[in-house]
Amino acid sequence: MRIFSIAVASAAMLIAAPAFAQAPSAALKAAVAAPSRTDANRARDQYRHPAETLAFFGVKPTDTVVEIWPGGGWYTEILGPYLAANGQLILANAGDKMGKTLTAELASDPAIYGKVQHAAFPSVLGGTGVAPGTADVVLTFRNVHNWRGGYQTADKQDYSLAAFKEMYAMLKPGGTLGVVDHRLPEKADAERERTSGYMKVSTIRRLAEEAGFKFVGASEVNANPKDTADWAKGVWTLPPTYANGETDRAKYQAIGESDRMTLKFVKPKA
Template sequence: MKATTILLAGLAFGMSPTIAFAAPNAIAAAVAAPSRTPDNVKLDEGRKPAEVLDFFGLKKGMRVIDMFGANQYWAEMMAPVVGPRGKVVVWQPTQFINDERRAKFAAFVKRQKNVSLISSPFEAPELGTNAYDFMIMNLDYHDVYWQNPERKIVRMEPDAWLKTLYAAMKPGATVGIIDHVALPNADARATVQKLHRIDPEVLKADFQRAGFELVGVRNFLRNPADDHTLLVFDPVIRGKTDRIVYRFRKPR
């Protein structure tokens, strides 16, 4: 079925006229685009971006928030998919950005006009209200449990942090979360501090407590060979950690 046909059918059922399903090959084409950054392309084998974005339901015309996305990995693929009527806003904590990174992103924005960068302290994200149809957060949610005085990462309360994210999403919005898997445990802060991993049940409970509905889980990034006792940056497992993929939705 052609994208135009899908759009017309969607309008008949009350869909927003600004959001249509992307053409079936739009995501694959964006992943395969020769304009992508070579260093990011190298990450594809371990991240399976086409499968991830298809599962999360990225669509033409969406307004997207890409959390912790200043490396452009997801933005350079999502921007052509959402198209000129869509928007990709990258949020990067002030603790994780510097002048060099800002300059690189500015050069990217000159090429990709529907992308912009915003920044605010990790502990106090400023994202607006009812602003986004789609969020992606890749391998970063666990850091809400992390503290690091040298990096000026203060203690955060996950419930308060997620309240801000919930407010930023439109009713019906998709929130796609990927994170490193930890073994079941009762001390999320200690686990994150030591390994930068999170128990999937802790992550799921946090988002559900914030009001999000879990609407899908995929296992295509699971890795049974990961023994879960290594720091995610250990060369033995880096880029190949066992990962959970959750799709949440803000109720309408």
Template sequence: MKAFALLAAASLVLTACATTGPTSVDLAPVYAAAVANPARADEERKLDASRKPAETLAFLGLRPGMRAADLITGSGYWARLMASVVGPGGSVTAFQPEQFYKAGEEKAKLDALIAASPGVTLARYPFENFAPPANAYDFALINLSYHDLYWESAKYGIPRTDPAGFARGLYAAMRPGAVVGVIDHVGPAGDTRAIVDKLHRIDPAVVRADFERAGFRLEAESPLLANPADDHSKLVFDPAIRGQTDRFFYKFRKPRR
């Protein structure tokens, strides 16, 4: 309860700073309170060691009052954290492809999170047809899922998708000055679609090129989630490395002009 009260108080004080540019206000207590939120499930907390949520959101600069998007939200891990940070003056849209919104444990978790989170809205869409509203968001994050845009799966109903079209749609959805964070498993250079199909990894240079072609500028990259001991030739689901893969972490910004 103490963490929740701290988060609520900080959000009310800081909401006015959301879209006015950089602020010198220390947001560390806001991120810490979001991570400590008692509404978070044990399954979410178990992922914190590998995902470093407070440090991740601090690097990207999520602030109270922002309109944020969690892209390919899964069970809503990041959506809940974002909602705690943006507070009552902000909003979070959790984007989930229809192909991944199927009956099962992950869907049940996401539905429960949405029901318990008035600041989070679920937006479902065909995986191959991402069409968010224009000029809608100050912040977006895609965690460990961008590589899937190069993936095809008859089993899961995933047709061949156009990553360039996704990046262009995301660019149009972001407001001038908005930030997009991209975290993914580091993969080798080569045939991107073949590498993704085999390993579920992606060459960081491919992601950077996709976003820069769409108009984004790479503002910074962080070694926060790097693991030099990871073997980039291993499938990310290999028990020897799962949850500990070497991850690149990019911070893109949409230019103000």
């Protein structure tokens, strides 16, 4: 019976590791409240908890931060003003390609985004990547499932491990990797990671640790117990995508955005 108890405890630690609470600083709160943020993005703070998430990752206003695949710039709107004075923000896009929305955002306010640098990620998609040993912090929000599914490659081959190794290389020794992604229950078929938009905590931990990272801890700040993660059209069933259109829209709106893991890793100093 004792062996069974140890096994259960170990599994629980894997899925819900200790959280390290850290209150957001005044500077971080100010960045989240920055008037330059769009109202549409600000409305999603209730699901994404940006101040608490970045505080958990320990991002400082003096850091060099690489944001992996910033998409439309949701977190960029916060990291830009937060790092503008004393830090450095590097946006690592897929194959040096930025979306029109993000391009317009960066051009809109040179005082905030004038120092922002650009790089490509991962190298498998081409372009010039982030130089090794550059970053204090690397952040990736809801992207690992894309790498697992071979997004933007012709053969749809999983390049998630290569992506983690590249993030490891761009960090300074002692640097932090922060990962947020849609959470797939551990008992689910792992093949669903390739098509549903959800990932298992155990898979992301395995990828990170195989790349050389040490797991620091997890936060439940972005958890959503209403999300069952078993939707026919994957995570895109839920807001903000609403893959089913108007069908059952009120139901999915009441659930809210997906259940998400928030994991912190470190590149060992030695």
